[in-house]
Amino acid sequence: MKKYNIGISVLMCILAGGIFYFTKDFPKYYAGAPGSGFWPRVIAAGILIVSVVLLAETFIKKEERGEPPIIYTSQGIKRVYILFGLILLFGIGLQYLGLVISAVLFIPAVMFTLGERRVIWLVAGGIGVTAAIYVIFAVGLNVVLPKAFFM
Amino acid sequence: MSTFADVFFNIMQPYHLMCVAGGVLIGILVGVMPGLSSVMGMSVTLPLTLSLDGYGGILMMLGIFCGAIYGGSITAILINTPGTANSAATCLDGHPMVTKLKQPGRALGISTTASLCGGIFSAFVLLWTAPLLAKVALKFSAPEYFALGVFGLSIVTSVSSKSIWKGILGAFLGLFLSTIGMDTINGSYRFTFDRIYLTGGINFVPVLIGLFALSQGLISVEEQFGKAKEKVKGKLERVLPTKADLKAIWATILRSSILGSVIGAIPGTGGDIASWIGYNEAKRWSKHPEKFGEGVPEGIAAPEAANNAVCGGALIPLLTLGIPGDACTAIMLGALMVQGIVPGPLLFVEQTDKVYTIIIGLFVANIAMGILGYLGIRVFSKIVNVPNKLMVPIIFVFCFVGTYALNNNIYDVFLMIIAGFIGFFLLKLDFSIPPIILGMILGKTIENNFRRSLVISNGNPLIFFQHPISLALLIIAFAAVFYPFFQPAIKRKLAAARRKKEEDKEGSL
Numbered sequence: 001m002k003k004y005n006i007g008i009s010v011l012m013c014i015l016a017g018g019i020f021y022f023t024k025d026f027p028k029y030y031a032g033a034p035g036s037g038f039w040p041r042v043i044a045a046g047i048l049i050v051s052v053v054l055l056a057e058t059f060i061k062k063e064e065r066g067e068p069p070i071i072y073t074s075q076g077i078k079r080v081y082i083l084f085g086l087i088l089l090f091g092i093g094l095q096y097l098g099l100v101i102s103a104v105l106f107i108p109a110v111m112f113t114l115g116e117r118r119v120i121w122l123v124a125g126g127i128g129v130t131a132a133i134y135v136i137f138a139v140g141l142n143v144v145l146p147k148a149f150f151m
Numbered sequence: 152m153s154t155f156a157d158v159f160f161n162i163m164q165p166y167h168l169m170c171v172a173g174g175v176l177i178g179i180l181v182g183v184m185p186g187l188s189s190v191m192g193m194s195v196t197l198p199l200t201l202s203l204d205g206y207g208g209i210l211m212m213l214g215i216f217c218g219a220i221y222g223g224s225i226t227a228i229l230i231n232t233p234g235t236a237n238s239a240a241t242c243l244d245g246h247p248m249v250t251k252l253k254q255p256g257r258a259l260g261i262s263t264t265a266s267l268c269g270g271i272f273s274a275f276v277l278l279w280t281a282p283l284l285a286k287v288a289l290k291f292s293a294p295e296y297f298a299l300g301v302f303g304l305s306i307v308t309s310v311s312s313k314s315i316w317k318g319i320l321g322a323f324l325g326l327f328l329s330t331i332g333m334d335t336i337n338g339s340y341r342f343t344f345d346r347i348y349l350t351g352g353i354n355f356v357p358v359l360i361g362l363f364a365l366s367q368g369l370i371s372v373e374e375q376f377g378k379a380k381e382k383v384k385g386k387l388e389r390v391l392p393t394k395a396d397l398k399a400i401w402a403t404i405l406r407s408s409i410l411g412s413v414i415g416a417i418p419g420t421g422g423d424i425a426s427w428i429g430y431n432e433a434k435r436w437s438k439h440p441e442k443f444g445e446g447v448p449e450g451i452a453a454p455e456a457a458n459n460a461v462c463g464g465a466l467i468p469l470l471t472l473g474i475p476g477d478a479c480t481a482i483m484l485g486a487l488m489v490q491g492i493v494p495g496p497l498l499f500v501e502q503t504d505k506v507y508t509i510i511i512g513l514f515v516a517n518i519a520m521g522i523l524g525y526l527g528i529r530v531f532s533k534i535v536n537v538p539n540k541l542m543v544p545i546i547f548v549f550c551f552v553g554t555y556a557l558n559n560n561i562y563d564v565f566l567m568i569i570a571g572f573i574g575f576f577l578l579k580l581d582f583s584i585p586p587i588i589l590g591m592i593l594g595k596t597i598e599n600n601f602r603r604s605l606v607i608s609n610g611n612p613l614i615f616f617q618h619p620i621s622l623a624l625l626i627i628a629f630a631a632v633f634y635p636f637f638q639p640a641i642k643r644k645l646a647a648a649r650r651k652k653e654e655d656k657e658g659s660l
Contacts, residue, residue: 001580001581004580008317008320008580012320015327019327022342023341026339026341027337027339030336030337031336031337031606032605032606032609032610033336033602033603033605033606033610034602034605035337036334036336036337036339036341037341038602039330039598039601039602040327040330040341040342043323043326043327043330044327046319046323046326047320047323047324047327050316050319050320050323051320053316054316054317054320057316069579069580069581070576070579070580074373074376075376076372076373076374076376077373079372079373079376080369080372080373080575083369083372084369084572087365087547087568087571088568090547090551091551091561091564091565091568094551094555094561094564095561099551099552099555103548106544106547106548107544107545107548110543110544110547111540111541111544114372114539114540114543114544115540116538116540116541125540125541125544129541129544129545129548130548133548133549133552137199137202137552137556141199141202141203142202143199143202143552143556144556144559145552145555145556146555146561
């Protein structure tokens with residue numbers, strides 16, 4: 001966890017620096033009260049202080065032996081990487097292909113990634129769940145669902 | 152009184168009753184599935200509740216809130232795996248009643264009865280105490296509201312289970328996210344980078360769904376990789392408790408209900424703490440504490456009554472002060488705000504009907520939970536057998552549909568995806584998610600009232616210490632933030648004092 005904590009602290013310090021930088025031109029006062037940059041700067045100072053404390057704690061505290069928080073080569077996390085990709089594709093698909101087509105493809109793809117190999121289940125899962133969601137949201141609750149660009 | 156009656160009859164409309172029952176059903180299903188938390192269920196279904204007319208959305212959220220806490224006990228009893236953290240203590244006697252005494256139906260019946268009683272009791276507590284507290288809170292002005300926001304945020308250290316510093320960092324991140332968009336005091340834009348989407352600020356619902364539901368789904372995929380899922384086997388006999396059982400557990404239920412309601416009203420606590428305290432107290436007061444752990448009815452009733460009593464207790468600070476006590480109530484606060492209901496003392500004056508809807512809705516939700524619990528327990532016990540291969544894609548699609556349904560905006564969906572991916576890594580790195588959401592929700596209240604207070608005092612920051620309530624709240628907030636840091640030292644000192652006392656006693660003998 002040590003190297004991750006150092007990474008988090010550095011990232012947070014950069015964020016705090018960014019907040020200070022982007023608020024430098026904001027007015028200092030407005031109608032007798034602090035201007036719009038004051039509060040973000042207070043938050044940035046807080047982030048900076050806590051990051052430094054976390055960094056100091058990381059160096060002072062003895063690290064307990066155990067599994068690292070993220071094992072990049074484990075089978076479990078590899079599945080998560082694949083799911084990241086599928087989720088991103090599903091998001092893009094929603095924009096262009098709409099919910100129905102995207103979900104019919106996305107659901108079996110996720111099921112396959114999670115180990116389902118029976119074709120009948122993959123097809124039934126994709127069509128069944130999509131149909132159920134369409135009926136519940138679009139028909140039952142009148143929710144507007146993303147539509148395909150050609151519809 | 153007429154408002155109360157009007158609201159009561161309105162809730163009794165079939166449509167509203169269906170919304171409550173639907174919410175309870177969703178809640179129980181979410182609670183039953185190990186790995187799906189009540190927070191996840193509430194965040195995924197939040198946008199769905201917005202599409203319901205009238206009070207339907209609020210009532211459904213209340214149903215999910217109650218149902219999810221109860222649902223967790225079913226798997227805790229049947230397969231020794233608590234569906235939610237709230238039911239961990241129920242495993243201790245619930246599962247032995249199934250395995251050693253071979254009475255799964257009896258165990259589930261006791262748990263349903265205790266949950267029902269605990270929930271109803273806490274609804275009464277809410278009905279009596281909330282208006283009284285709201286009367287006091289009506290005297291609040293900007294400094295008090297600022298202090299209240301800080302006090303609400305101070306619970307981050309108690310909800311940050313693994314790393315307190317990361318919890319505080321998360322709260323700061325949430326506060327920063329709340330500053331994005333137009334500054335409501337002077338109308339200038341902050342951190343929008345000329346993006347129209349950001350001018351209105353970051354909508355916390357997509358972030359909430361991403362952080363609580365999508366990231367949790369991904370975590371469960373990773374953690375449950377290669378692990379066989381335990382299945383519920385066998386049939387359940389009678390699920391209604393016997394007279395003898397009721398006689399044995401009524402005092403335990405009453406004690407745990409009081410404990411749960413009080414604990415729920417304290418920000419930063421929750422159902423998990425209440426259930427363990429309830430269990431410990433039941434054991435301490437019992438005439439046969441040695442039997443605990445072998446399947447005694449009190450051991451099931453105590454945690455279940457306590458964790459369901461938390462529902463009503465947690466709504467007290469939420470409704471009267473606008474302070475969410477835990478992640479579930481933070482989502483509830485978000486849901487209410489999206490519905491145009493701003494919890495706080497003014498709610499009791501300006502929107503009395505909404506207050507009564509929530510209070511009466513809690514009664515109805517608990518009754519619906521009891522009825523559905525007794526009738527559907529055989530079905531619910533089988534839900535756990537639904538494979539993750541099917542459950543996970545359903546959750547993912549719900550996250551997308553729910554987020555899109557909010558504003559029909561595809562950018563919300565991408566925001567949710569980003570929040571989900573970041574949330575996954577934050578959880579892996581021991582960050583706690585509730586502080587981020589609390590920061591986002593309370594950020595605007597804190598900033599606006601901070602600046603308003605300074606306008607009132609001509610820039611004098613002492614205004615926060617000159618108002619007694621504000622001062623008291625700030626002191627409590629300060630103590631709440633720093634108590635966990637000093638807790639080990641205090642415990643060590645107390646233990647040393649106790650040891651010394653015992654040694655002195657032995658020496659004098």
